[in-house]
Amino acid sequence: MTSIDDVARASGVSTATVSRALRGLPNVSPATREAVMATAEQLGYVASSSASGLATGRTLAMGVVVPNVSRWFYSTVLEGIDAELRAVGYDTILFNLGLKGEDRERVFHRSILRKRTDAVIALCLDFTPAEREQLASLGHPTIVVGGPVPGLRHLGIDELAVARAATEHLIGLGHRDIGHLAGIPEPGLNKRVPQRRRRGFEVALGAAGIAVHPEWIEQSDFQISAGREAALRLLARDPRPTALFAASDEMAIGALLAARELGIDVPGKLSIIGIDNHALAETFGLTTIAQDAFGQGRRAAQLMLAELAGETPRPSQLRVATTLIERATTASP
Amino acid sequence: MTSIDDVARASGVSTATVSRALRGLPNVSPATREAVMATAEQLGYVASSSASGLATGRTLAMGVVVPNVSRWFYSTVLEGIDAELRAVGYDTILFNLGLKGEDRERVFHRSILRKRTDAVIALCLDFTPAEREQLASLGHPTIVVGGPVPGLRHLGIDELAVARAATEHLIGLGHRDIGHLAGIPEPGLNKRVPQRRRRGFEVALGAAGIAVHPEWIEQSDFQISAGREAALRLLARDPRPTALFAASDEMAIGALLAARELGIDVPGKLSIIGIDNHALAETFGLTTIAQDAFGQGRRAAQLMLAELAGETPRPSQLRVATTLIERATTASP
DNA sequence: TTGAAAGCGCTAACAT
DNA sequence: ATGTTAGCGCTTTCAA
Numbered sequence: 001m002t003s004i005d006d007v008a009r010a011s012g013v014s015t016a017t018v019s020r021a022l023r024g025l026p027n028v029s030p031a032t033r034e035a036v037m038a039t040a041e042q043l044g045y046v047a048s049s050s051a052s053g054l055a056t057g058r059t060l061a062m063g064v065v066v067p068n069v070s071r072w073f074y075s076t077v078l079e080g081i082d083a084e085l086r087a088v089g090y091d092t093i094l095f096n097l098g099l100k101g102e103d104r105e106r107v108f109h110r111s112i113l114r115k116r117t118d119a120v121i122a123l124c125l126d127f128t129p130a131e132r133e134q135l136a137s138l139g140h141p142t143i144v145v146g147g148p149v150p151g152l153r154h155l156g157i158d159e160l161a162v163a164r165a166a167t168e169h170l171i172g173l174g175h176r177d178i179g180h181l182a183g184i185p186e187p188g189l190n191k192r193v194p195q196r197r198r199r200g201f202e203v204a205l206g207a208a209g210i211a212v213h214p215e216w217i218e219q220s221d222f223q224i225s226a227g228r229e230a231a232l233r234l235l236a237r238d239p240r241p242t243a244l245f246a247a248s249d250e251m252a253i254g255a256l257l258a259a260r261e262l263g264i265d266v267p268g269k270l271s272i273i274g275i276d277n278h279a280l281a282e283t284f285g286l287t288t289i290a291q292d293a294f295g296q297g298r299r300a301a302q303l304m305l306a307e308l309a310g311e312t313p314r315p316s317q318l319r320v321a322t323t324l325i326e327r328a329t330t331a332s333p
Numbered sequence: 334m335t336s337i338d339d340v341a342r343a344s345g346v347s348t349a350t351v352s353r354a355l356r357g358l359p360n361v362s363p364a365t366r367e368a369v370m371a372t373a374e375q376l377g378y379v380a381s382s383s384a385s386g387l388a389t390g391r392t393l394a395m396g397v398v399v400p401n402v403s404r405w406f407y408s409t410v411l412e413g414i415d416a417e418l419r420a421v422g423y424d425t426i427l428f429n430l431g432l433k434g435e436d437r438e439r440v441f442h443r444s445i446l447r448k449r450t451d452a453v454i455a456l457c458l459d460f461t462p463a464e465r466e467q468l469a470s471l472g473h474p475t476i477v478v479g480g481p482v483p484g485l486r487h488l489g490i491d492e493l494a495v496a497r498a499a500t501e502h503l504i505g506l507g508h509r510d511i512g513h514l515a516g517i518p519e520p521g522l523n524k525r526v527p528q529r530r531r532r533g534f535e536v537a538l539g540a541a542g543i544a545v546h547p548e549w550i551e552q553s554d555f556q557i558s559a560g561r562e563a564a565l566r567l568l569a570r571d572p573r574p575t576a577l578f579a580a581s582d583e584m585a586i587g588a589l590l591a592a593r594e595l596g597i598d599v600p601g602k603l604s605i606i607g608i609d610n611h612a613l614a615e616t617f618g619l620t621t622i623a624q625d626a627f628g629q630g631r632r633a634a635q636l637m638l639a640e641l642a643g644e645t646p647r648p649s650q651l652r653v654a655t656t657l658i659e660r661a662t663t664a665s666p
Numbered sequence: 667t668t669g670a671a672a673g674c675g676c677t678a679a680c681a682t
Numbered sequence: 683a684t685g686t687t688a689g690c691g692c693t694t695t696c697a698a
Contacts, residue, residue, distance in 0.1 A: 050386030
């Protein structure tokens with residue numbers, strides 16, 4: 001493993017000069033810099049991250065804590081984060097908690113988050129008070145993406161407003177019999193997201209003077225399969241609603257599948273709207289309220305980077321914009 | 334930031350003893366160990382990974398290079414890897430290349446893979462000769478999961494045999510008019526996977542004395558949307574096949590959607606089989622050849638860990654098992 | 667069983 | 683513009 005000394009010796013300068021030259025610091029003559037870079041290249045030298053990390057106190061790595069990596073929102077945010085970090089030479093260290101949360105203890109119990117990362121981005125998780133405190137006391141920048149957590153900085157959409165806008169789109173179309181495919185609190189995941197989306201639904205109905213029919217609300221997790229099953233239950237009711245607001249696009253797609261199976265024409269007999277603009281939304285012609293998950297990842301990474309660069313922390317609750325995308329699953333009743 | 338010295342001082346022993354006690358090394362009296370552990374816990378001490386990395390030459394981190402993290406196979410393998418690593422205290426450092434591969438240069442050009450990880454797992458990527466050489470010369474254990482790469486160690490299914498088995502399932506059911514939704518070579522991704530799956534299809538037909546109809550083969554990427562479009566094109570032909578072998582479950586699901594849109598009964602008028610046992614396969618009642626992506630991730634991680642522990646490297650091509658899962662999308666013509 | 671001390675490879679003052 | 687040198691926090695001989 002070639003070290004900085006090898007490069008210094010080979011190019012006839014001191015290690016300090018090599019260090020300066022390679023990192024693009026000032027006070028190195030162009031000729032020297034070029035020579036050093038050439039020998040470094042030739043020797044295949046790369047600085048040891050352990051050594052420079054020890055010397056500088058910086059690891060050039062960001063911890064990203066995710067509940068899992070197979071759902072659209074999480075994987076997309078993760079890609080946004082990684083893209084941003086990669087561009088500035090930062091590494092992404094993944095902490096995949098797993099939905100069951102067996103490893104949470106290991107991750108949080110003052111273990112790995114510490115000393116290996118310069119900052120931490122957490123996705124849409126539910127934290128115990130102890131975990132929250134540990135995150136806060138980490139001493140380095142932290143942000144949560146996707147679901148507000150009291151006491152921690154946060155970046156995400158306005159869950160309640162988005163749910164309300166989706167419901168109002170349906171109401172605007174003339175629907176008054178509206179059902180809701182609600183999210184269910186999942187262990188380890190932020191419970192506020194399903195709660196607020198449901199609340200937004202209820203608020204929209206209330207504001208329009210429409211009564212909430214509890215029998216037209218079904219709960220499931222945010223995925224296609226569960227959404228389909230919930231919709232199957234809901235649509236079996238008589239009477240059934242003329243429109244459905246699903247708490248996520250995946251659930252909406254599940255509802256679409258259920259409607260097809262039951263021979264219910266969409267949007268003829270049933271309108272469906274979701275939230276996300278999932279990768280499959282376009283394929284299914286789904287009307288939805290789009291949120292930019294990739295952009296949220298980038299944005300969160302940028303914020304952390306800026307803080308690490310010495311910028312003073314910005315306001316603690318950042319709201320990102322959403323847009324209604326009308327496609328083919330909503331129409332007047 | 335509490336250091337080992339703080340712990341040593343607080344517990345009245347030397348740093349060496351603290352180090353030994355905390356890492357579970359022998360030659361520490363039970364009483365001392367307990368005392369050290371208690372003060373460490375109380376002080377919230379965690380060893381700096383930079384410092385121990387520098388001292389030992391081990392980073393306790395594994396590099397995982399993925400083309401992206403939003404497709405089922407990749408995200409699932411990644412979760413398997415992370416689960417295994419987490420259990421032994423290793424960290425996962427993610428290198429998300431992005432399909433467009435803009436960042437490949439940065440990752441590979443003797444940069445970050447080096448000195449930050451003890452081993453590297455790469456997923457199903459296509460490497461340039463230069464990249465391959467860099468991986469091989471990294472000096473630490475390396476393995477590729479998901480698509481064989483000449484000159485690198487590999488773990489995965491037997492692509493050709495699996496495709497053949499899927500096709501033979503269709504033939505066994507009595508089909509002779511069989512089409513294929515083939516994968517397309519995607520930039521940066523291993524081209525052998527779509528190629529071999531197509532070859533397996535052709536071999537199976539050949540062995541059964543059935544002619545290949547080129548007009549019944551359509552190409553697309555491995556995803557649902559593209560699979561649906563390819564199936565739409567293919568099923569528009571007259572005559573059309575009575576069965577379809579899709580190179581992936583996502584494509585098969587796309588075909589299922591296409592068939593529904595065209596009013597073609599599955600499996601009455603059209604049988605469909607895929608490969609993977611994707612999370613959605615069950616929801617769609619899809620017959621498929623299952624591969625255990627999570628298990629492959631675990632396995633790959635285990636192999637790397639074993640080698641790091643000094644075990645001699647195992648044979649270089651590891652095949653993992655697959656199983657046919659008959660569900661509701663295949664039947665006799 | 668425990669401690670002293672020499673590094674691991676790099677960075678950052680401080681000199682020159 | 684370049685060199686010298688003292689750490690960064692830990693592990694690991696080697697002694698005791």
